[in-house]
Amino acid sequence: MICVENTNTFISEFFKLHIGSTNPHIVWNSFKCSFRGHCFKYSWKHNLNTYYENELIQEIKKLNEEIDEDSEAFSNIYVTLENRVRDTSS
Numbered sequence: 001m002i003c004v005e006n007t008n009t010f011i012s013e014f015f016k017l018h019i020g021s022t023n024p025h026i027v028w029n030s031f032k033c034s035f036r037g038h039c040f041k042y043s044w045k046h047n048l049n050t051y052y053e054n055e056l057i058q059e060i061k062k063l064n065e066e067i068d069e070d071s072e073a074f075s076n077i078y079v080t081l082e083n084r085v086r087d088t089s090s
Contacts, residue, residue, distance in 0.1 A: 010034075
């Protein structure tokens, strides 16, 4: 709910700063423009995060395929690491 909190803060601060400074119609029109920019910014960040998330999912799938192709080597590495953990904890 970070978006909702940021939006509430944006709206509150905008009206605290501008209310009573000029004609209410001008304040309202400038708020609409500013809020539109606020929404574009959120949308851009959301789309960028979705892009990076999809990139990471593809990379994970690729790594999983590589692991599946060489599962025996992976098992050996896992056992080796597990043994090192046991040795260091003893």
